Amino acid sequence: MNHHPGAWGQPLPAHAQFDMFNPGQSYRQAPKAAPITHTQQPLVTGTSVLGIKYEGGVMLAADNLASYGSLARFRDIQRLHPLGKQTVIAASGDMSDFQWLKKELDSILREENGLSLTDSHPSLSPQHIYDFLANLFYARRSKMNPLWNAMLVGGWDNKKNESFLGFVDLLGTTYSAPTLATGYGAHIATPLLREAYEDKAGIDGKGPLLTAEEAEKVLADCMKVLFYRDARSINKYQTATVTSEGVKISDSKSVETEWGFAESLRGYGAQNQ
């Protein structure tokens, strides 16, 4: 048989017979030229991730779901990934691209780590990792072959002694703010995060920051609202904190929800109207 993809589904030419002693010769056709194609849509996806700066650190949250279209396909996926002792990344978008990215970044960090023994250079700061990601995402989109993710990078810069929070997406867009969210969360959670942040810190951010407990509470609230409104979310999420002490990723947790009201919604509860 001619197993070249260009010959798949092609009928044999007239009078051609399969020559078992000379396979692939007797009726070989020039393979049909196909255009090179790249990722044109994400397949298995994670929904929004959130991030907020608080006193002495930064906190990220992401739920444990990887959807296949609208199907809640994988319900135990960690979308937060530590990179060294001072950085965490959180990924929404295509999970296979995220897995590839994790491997790539881990190997870069491993190499940097190995070299640090002999020339004692400082380990990669969150800013370094963020800039690398921004360059990578922009380079990939410029090749029309993007990594289909929107990422948050959270970290603690041990040199400057300050927290770091940045956003980068598949277009190579970057921005930084004390509160960030990707995807649907950018619409739904951003106002809630900002409100909580500015209540204490003020619009100029000069006031005191939220405490770790307050930050966790705000993120829990946002995850709850997102679970109510985002059909690609589940009520099972993790948070990651980065402080001068290092990175901590929590166990999975969930929030209390109340669905009693659904009973009275037309098209939702028991249908008796």
Added chain:
Amino acid sequence: MSSIGTGYDLSVSTYSPDGRLFQVEYANKAVEAAGVAIGLKCTDGVILATERLLHSKLLVKGANRRIQSVDDHIGMATAGLLADGKHLGSRAREEAGSFRENYNDPITVQILADRLSGYTQAYTCYGSVRPFGISTLVAGVDKTGPRLFCIEPSGVHYGYRATAAGKGKALAKTELEKLLGAREGGIGVKEGVDEVARIIHLVHDDNKDKDFELEMTWVCEASGWKHAAVPQELLVEAERKARAALEEGMEED
């Protein structure tokens, strides 16, 4: 050495009539001129150490290290030409990286030593190259436990419980034999650090050699099973004990 060339040492691809490769033997001479490197396999980890001879008082403290990290869990120490060691180190990191890429698993020390020895051996086969002027101690902890190998300029590699390379390796090996001979079940890393420091100080010839810095790394539980420098305070304490033990030994003599 009885073998002053007589024309058979111009290329590593030419044997002498009695079946030797003089260039490889010269490479071993380069190794013998270097400060000693010691590897010790312990019950709960591995230790690498080198005596880094300081050829100038102007050198930055801790510079020109002879122990390198290969992967999270593997380190290597070289004795011989430092630049050759650096080259083999980057090759080792490439091998370890490509193994992870291909198999999504950390490389074992055995496979790494095997690949590096193959690489080293290739430099004994062609007239256009010279053999590596280094002996390399490869040590790490993998899924098979603590492992230690030594690769010589000829490309052979052997696994060891403990070994040494460089100037005074014979004395160091004798000491290691005594050390392990006295301990049926092997030695722990904590005690190993002290012993290795003692042996390096013992081997160092104060009268003939230049000053040196002791360089020591390990892979054990205390380092999170990662290849890392032995903490400074442990090293200082080990060296203090080493000097004390040596002075005691001298008084007995």
